[in-house]
Amino acid sequence: MVFHWNGTIISKLEFGPSYLSPGTNWYPNEFIVNNITPKNGFLRLSAVNGNETxxxxxxxxxxxxxxxxxxxxxxxxxxxxxxxxxxxxxxATLDGGYALIYDN
Structure with missing residues (x-):
């Protein structure tokens, strides 16, 4: 849920769940990056730990x-x-996109 500083609800769009590590420890391993062009919004990146992958x-x-x-x-x-x-x-890149650099 996204809300204004005054408490007014702006949006109830689900951004995604929080995930648990194998030992059931909560780790909110996520990032939110604003786009260089405000009307293009933002990118949410999050690590996911599933049963198979x-x-x-x-x-x-x-x-x-x-x-x-x-x-x-x-x-x-x-x-x-x-x-x-x-x-x-x-x-965010100058052309309105995003770049992700990760270590695997």
Missing amino acids: DYFKWNQYRYNDDETYSLLQSDTVCSLQNPTSFQVIVF
């Missing part, structure tokens, strides 16, 4: 004129060797 997921959101958020696109990158020590640098 370890990966990270990215979602790009935009802020709409009617004060809501919408999902523009998303995808996953699979085969992380150790998502609990996931190291990544994410930044």
Whole structure:
């Protein structure tokens, strides 16, 4: 849920769950990066630990004129060797995109 500083709810769009490491320790291994062009929104990147595969997921959101958020696109990158020590640098590029640099 996204809300204004005064408590008004702006959007109830689900950004994604929090994930547990194998020992059931909560690790919010995620990043949010604003786009260089504000109307293109922001990118949310988060590590995911599933039962069969370890990966990270990215979602790009935009802020709409009617004060809501919408999902523009998303995808996953699979085969992380150790998502609990996931190291990544994410930044917006001058052409309105994003760059992800990660260690595997």
